[in-house]
Amino acid sequence: MVIPTEPIGSIPRPPELVAAARDAQAGRISPAELGPIAERALRDTIRRFEETGSPVITDGEQTKPSFATYPLEGLSNLAPDGVVIPFADGHTRRLPRLSAGPFRYGVYASQYLAAAKHLTSRPIKQAVISASALSLLYASEIPGYPRDHFLEDLVDEAATDIRQTLAQGADSVQIDFTEARLSLKLDPSGGLLENFVALNNRVLERFSPQERRRIGVHTCPGGDRDSTHSADVSYAGLLPVLFRLQAGRLYIQLASEKDPESVLKIAQQHLAPDQMLFAGVIDPIDPVVETPEQVRDRILLAARYIRPSQLGSTDDCGFSPFADDTSTSRDTAFQKIRARVAGTELAAVQLGGGKLPST
DSSP, rough: OOOOOOOOOOOOHHHHHHHHHHHHHHHSHHHHHHHHHHHHHHHHHHHHEEEEEEEEOTTTTTSSSSSTGGGGGGSSSSSSSEEEETTTTTTTEOOOEESSSOOHHHHHOOHHHHHHHOOOOOOOOOEEEOOOHHHEEEEEEEETBBHHHHHHHHHHHHHHHHHHHHHHSSEEEEEEEHHHHHHHHTTTTTTHHHHHHHHHHHTTSSSSSHTTTTTTEOOOOOOOTTSSSTSSSOOOOTTHHTTHHHHOOEOOOOOOOOOOHHHHHHHHOOOOOOOEEEEEEEEESOOSSOHHHHHHHHHHHHHTSSSSSGGEEEEESSSSSSOOOOOOOOHHHHHHHHHHHHHHHHHHHHHTOOOOOOO
């Protein structure tokens, strides 16, 4: 038996790329000048990912503006006064607001995957943003474009984003659903969460059972600048609803959870026989690099509740979901990934699973 291990997605961008992206946004440099800087960052990210021994890698989201807003690049029907997301340390992030219909993606994730595939033969996982996150763009009624029509367009576009990525040869596709836990903070009744899950299932229903085995959903309390937006919300209200998602894989933050065992007990009750659970064993916000032995022990704890044949390991969250987040260094991120890979192999040996797939 093999215990699969995968990253979530983002890697901190090099300072050169962060500065260049800021200059490009301000109009101080052209896209043509930004391009070579971004490609150098992508090449370096792929190389360093391969050096960790990770059997599956990502592009580190080096050229995405953020995990959530990449589909909005180049759109002209947006206003800046959208939904505000507050974080525990007091800082905020703000989504744009859709000002006119129809809604279409400006960029699909397959574009990022295609660029990365030219640089490696290693299997690549591609993250995409959830339909539920983008539903927050419709913050007020738009004349001539009712919300129901927007949601129909959104489901079409979100499904296209996933389908193109699968067709491009992604090893798997991960839907980022970090707003799941936040929804219970915004609406403790759970109604918003139910709506979010129903919307995401409208997208997942477009795929066959075989395709859904390659599609996963990631949830966490949102990590940005060493802070979170919903870590104070209990998993107890989230997981029973989350496991109703028609996805073959669930990636769940656990390493930074105060009581991971209680979360695993809930997961044990709701994980379907045909689903995989990837347990978070690395805390991207903690500056201390985990040891392989710590990772091993976290996996062994998870294996007390989840069948090893349905268990994988991952990171709690991306290391830099927003392009300008430099709170974690690239060196630290790759050291943590290396520890996850080594610790997963230790756990596999102890559970009788042998080694990771050959790379």
